[in-house]
Amino acid sequence: MKRRSLIIGGAAALGLGWLLRPGERGADHSPYFRDLSAALDTAQLAKPTLVVDRSRLLANLQTLLGHVAGRFDYRIVAKSLPSLPLLGTVMEASGSNRLMLFHQPFLNQVARRFPQADVLLGKPMPVVAAHNFYRQFGGGGFAPDKQLRWLLDTPQRVAQYDVLATELGQDMQICIELDVGLHRGGVRNDEQLVAMLDLITQSKRLNFCGFMGYEPHIVKVPVGDARDYRDKAMAVYQHYIDVARGHLGSLWPRDVLLNAGGSPTYEMYDEGSYPINELAAGSCLVKPTDFDLPTLADHEAACYIATPVLKCLDTLEIPGIDLGAVQSLWDPNRARTFFTYGGYWKARPESPEGLINNGLFGRSTNQEMLNGSRRIHLKPDDWVFLRPTQSEFVFLQFGAIAVYDKGAIVERWPVFSEQPA
Numbered sequence: 001m002k003r004r005s006l007i008i009g010g011a012a013a014l015g016l017g018w019l020l021r022p023g024e025r026g027a028d029h030s031p032y033f034r035d036l037s038a039a040l041d042t043a044q045l046a047k048p049t050l051v052v053d054r055s056r057l058l059a060n061l062q063t064l065l066g067h068v069a070g071r072f073d074y075r076i077v078a079k080s081l082p083s084l085p086l087l088g089t090v091m092e093a094s095g096s097n098r099l100m101l102f103h104q105p106f107l108n109q110v111a112r113r114f115p116q117a118d119v120l121l122g123k124p125m126p127v128v129a130a131h132n133f134y135r136q137f138g139g140g141g142f143a144p145d146k147q148l149r150w151l152l153d154t155p156q157r158v159a160q161y162d163v164l165a166t167e168l169g170q171d172m173q174i175c176i177e178l179d180v181g182l183h184r185g186g187v188r189n190d191e192q193l194v195a196m197l198d199l200i201t202q203s204k205r206l207n208f209c210g211f212m213g214y215e216p217h218i219v220k221v222p223v224g225d226a227r228d229y230r231d232k233a234m235a236v237y238q239h240y241i242d243v244a245r246g247h248l249g250s251l252w253p254r255d256v257l258l259n260a261g262g263s264p265t266y267e268m269y270d271e272g273s274y275p276i277n278e279l280a281a282g283s284c285l286v287k288p289t290d291f292d293l294p295t296l297a298d299h300e301a302a303c304y305i306a307t308p309v310l311k312c313l314d315t316l317e318i319p320g321i322d323l324g325a326v327q328s329l330w331d332p333n334r335a336r337t338f339f340t341y342g343g344y345w346k347a348r349p350e351s352p353e354g355l356i357n358n359g360l361f362g363r364s365t366n367q368e369m370l371n372g373s374r375r376i377h378l379k380p381d382d383w384v385f386l387r388p389t390q391s392e393f394v395f396l397q398f399g400a401i402a403v404y405d406k407g408a409i410v411e412r413w414p415v416f417s418e419q420p421a
């Protein structure tokens with residue numbers, strides 16, 4: 001190729017590349033985030049803070065009750081709302097005393113604070129964890145023999161819990177985990193179910209109280225129709241009910257608990273009849289980004305991480321060979337740089353709109369770099385807001401939740417602690 005055509009070709013490629021540059025995005029805080037910033041300032045907050053919008057939380061709860069009430073009982077998934085006052089607020093507003101717990105220290109805290117609660121474990125616990133619950137249980141109004149339902153998945157675990165129950169002289173309610181298609185454990189065949197039921201029936205201390213069959217896969221499988229997966233899951237559920245009823249006869253509990261559902265799937269049971277009598281959900285009340293799903297389109301985000309901006313630069317500089325200038329020349333959304341107080345949470349930047357992480361500079365839990373376009377006019381000490389991708393672990397990282405309601409931080413809600421109750 002001639003030198004001239006090479007130069008022309010190169011220039012054309014550069015020109016085309018230039019045309020393909022990302023478009024400029026970005027905007028300053030909307031009135032909602034301006035008001036939230038002012039509320040945080042008024043409350044004298046100046047560190048990374050987890051904010052829950054109480055009006056939105058309660059609106060989400062009304063949405064949920066609109067789907068569930070009158071059709072199923074509602075069980076509140078405590079791991080996704082990991083704070084006693086937050087759970088108390090949801091229990092009061094929903095009228096439900098049913099909780100689903102997944103962690104032994106939190107279980108002790110719930111038993112102490114909510115003596116009226118009906119607690120179902122959401123996963124099978126090592127028998128030593130169960131023992132630790134009873135060891136740390138300080139008594140009070142909560143009666144574990146009636147109000148606590150351990151979730152067990154295998155005959156081996158039933159045998160272990162029987163030994164513990166005998167040793168402690170403690171009656172225990174046992175719920176059996178079913179595999180209705182998720183394949184994350186639980187009963188997978190009739191023999192296993194019958195073996196578990198026989199061990200429970202023979203035990204002097206264990207009582208069978210029902211089933212839990214979690215089915216989030218029905219909305220996650222990439223091929224096929226979610227309704228078909230739901231119907232398949234419910235057919236498996238019904239099958240195990242039939243097997244257990246047939247096997248237990250008059251020992252089938254009159255007030256049997258038949259739990260299913262979770263935030264992504266609970267709206268799939270609005271119509272039709274199903275073998276279950278209870279739906280569990282928690283995350284949809286605060287709606288982290290993992291729950292931006294078509295099945296939760298009528299729920300609103302109600303939780304944010306708020307963190308102060310520490311430093312602002314009108315450039316992008318990356319140490320070493322300064323690729324920062326090239327990056328910002330190519331992408332107008334990297335024209336400015338902000339360093340925030342903390343970072344690298346399981347969360348996505350939300351406001352100001354258009355903020356992005358910088359993979360080249362890297363992530364930091366101490367001072368995180370964010371880039372944005374010249375349409376973003378943040379100053380040091382302004383607030384940046386992120387949306388958690390999930391609530392269960394993220395909520396625990398900031399100390400007490402700042403409760404925001406119509407323009408003000410109105411309360412602080414301590415989160416669950418790893419320390420014994």
Ligand SMILES: Cc1ncc(COP(=O)(O)O)c(C=O)c1O
Nearest residue numbers: 077080122214262263281282283
């Ligand atoms: C057994 C079980 N039920 C229900 C849920 C639903 O919780 P959420 O509504 O917070 O997604 C979960 C979540 O992990 C679960 O493991």
